[in-house]
Amino acid sequence: MTEKPGFDELPALIASMTGDEKHFHAAMSTLDVLWVLYTRVLRVTPAMEEGRDRFYLSKGHGPMAYYATLAATGFLDPAEFQRFGAFHSPLGHHPDRVLVPGVEISSGSLGHGLPLAVGTALGLRAQGRSEPAIWVLVGDGELDEGSNHEAIAYAGRARLDQLNVVLVDNASATHGWPGGPESRFAVEGWSTMRVNGRDHDALETAFTTPHAGRPHLVVAEVAEGGS
Amino acid sequence: MAGVMRERFAEVMTELLGEDERLVLILADLSVGLFEKARLEHPDRCLNLGIREQLLISVAGGMALAGIRPVVHSFAPFLIERPFEQIKLDLNHQDVGAVLVSAGASYDIASGGRSHQAPGDIALLDTLPDWTVHVPGHPDEAEIHLREAVMGDGRVYLRLSNQSNERSYAAAHGFRVLREGGSGTVIAIGPMADATLMATEGLDVTVLYAATIRPFDTAGLRASLLKQKDAAVVIVEPYLAGTSLTHITTGLPDIPHRALGLGVGLVELRNYGTPRQHAIAHGLGTAGIRRSVASFFSL
Secondary structure: OOOOOOHHHHHHHHHHHHOOOOOHHHHHHHHHHHHHHHHHHOOOOOOOOOOOOEEEEOOOOOOHHHHHHHHHOOOOOHHHHHHOOOOOOOOOOOOOOOOOOOOOOOOOOOOOHHHHHHHHHHHHHHOOOOOOOEEEEEEOOHHHOHHHHHHHHHHHHOOOOOEEEEEEEOOOOOOOOOOOHHHHHHOOOOEEEEEEOOOHHHHHHHHOOOOOOOOEEEEEEOOOOOO | OOOHHHHHHHHHHHHHHHHOOOEEEEEOOOOHHHHHHHHHHOOOOEEEOOOOHHHHHHHHHHHHHOOOEEEEEEEHHHHHHOOHHHHHHHHHHOOOOEEEEEEOOOOOOHHHOHHHOOOOHHHHHOOOOOEEEEOOOOHHHHHHHHHHHHHOOOEEEEEOOOOOOOOOOOOOOOOEEEEOOOOOEEEEEHHHHHHHHHHOOOOOOEEEEEOEEEOOOHHHHHHHHOOOOOOEEEEEEEEEOOOOHHHHHHHOOOOOOEEEEEEEOOOOOOOOOOHHHHHHHOOOOHHHHHHHHHHHHOO
């Protein structure tokens, strides 16, 4: 494996993958959130221990920042990026958990990651395992999908405090969210916070804020654009 | 026999939840009353999500990712048709398993109209790989299929119905010979066995039976056809007519053959009434099946 890149090197790595991939802005919108999660918050290593925290990338388009972060944290060999999107490459324009080490869910079609995460949180509860945390990254545009709202409502009622959502808000939802997307979560009983999505310390503080008895939402605000 | 398969499912599933901590039953309001004991005894492993059928399947997928063996139950249209993308992506594409158990079948809820009928459920699942599909013809078969399914890790669809044969014919995978004849083969699936046997009484045909339709028992069909003078087969399915014809054709690439699929017609009957009236309207009553079989085999 080639040497692990640092955060400052990630944009160049991402650019090396983009080619004709149209979701460059989507990838860049998630980069800081992913970096803070993987380097400061998630208890996960390439060994993928059973008791690890889970990260589900629901907004599967523009996965280049995800791949770059996985490379920087030892899950992936950056040399793979040269084959990004090729027929035999494990790295597609939407990630596949069967093909990519460290990827917990296959995503692409929007509105699946959060409902899957609710299932995993319920599964861990059924097993009496209270420690692993589940993290889901969704986009504000993705929140339009109705399946998310089934999940948001149920997670609140079930008081799934192992469940955490980081919503990258780049104002891409076509019709917007009155009161911000966090209002939709708050009404269902979630803990909610909004922070600057480029401020690593603020992100870490929000991600690690206690929220006993409630699922947790962090809205990470980034510049408008992408999706 | 109304409702007995679903009631047997509730009884056995409740028992299984007490035996195997890997199992979780997930509901979406329907049939919840049948599982009150299970919900009291296993509040974290017998869940009612409310009327949220997309979430129903996604939660199963997420649980399977955590090592749970999820069993998911609702009426067929709300279990298979409404959340079909979740089945495709949150089960198949995640490469995880689950046991989906439906009730209502094609027209058990005849008086409920089209919204509560799902004759196309198995045809839909046929667009996805690696599903085992059981269509039990008797509560005893349903119980055997359920017990087998929860032990595994794969993707299983168990299609319960209020329509039932008077006795169990077989729950083993593959075709069982119910009657032998020389002019051709008639395959009866699940609850169609009694009607098919009556319809073919006195006709010189072999009658095969299966309650497990996926994987399709190509070897069993070939063995039957090779004994007969005419490689001709009629399959009588209690769901969309012709659903299994592709499996018959692709399984017999080297045998010139004729095949006819009987089942629920591709029409929207804007009628209510009873399941029996719907069966007759689709040519699945005894007289309708006999007429089709006799005509096909020129008997």
